Amino acid sequence: MQTPQTDAQTDLLLSTAYNGKDRNAFLFGWTPQAELWNGRFAMIGFLAYLLWDLAGYSVARDVLHLIG
Known part of the structure; x- marks a missing residue:
């Protein structure tokens, strides 16, 4: 009979299921x-570019203005 797993154990199993290593590790x-x-x-x-563009830059x- 298996023991119930906690959420932390389940998350660790899911994150390491692909290749046995943490998928968020650098x-x-x-x-992957x-x-x-x-x-x-x-x-x-x-x-960042979207916010930069919304700020007016x-x-x-600017590149199209310089070309044309």
């Missing part, structure tokens, strides 16, 4: 963890 190299961090940083960058508009 590991160097081409790893790197793709997770890459996506997180991309979301932060997109949000637009890199895309």
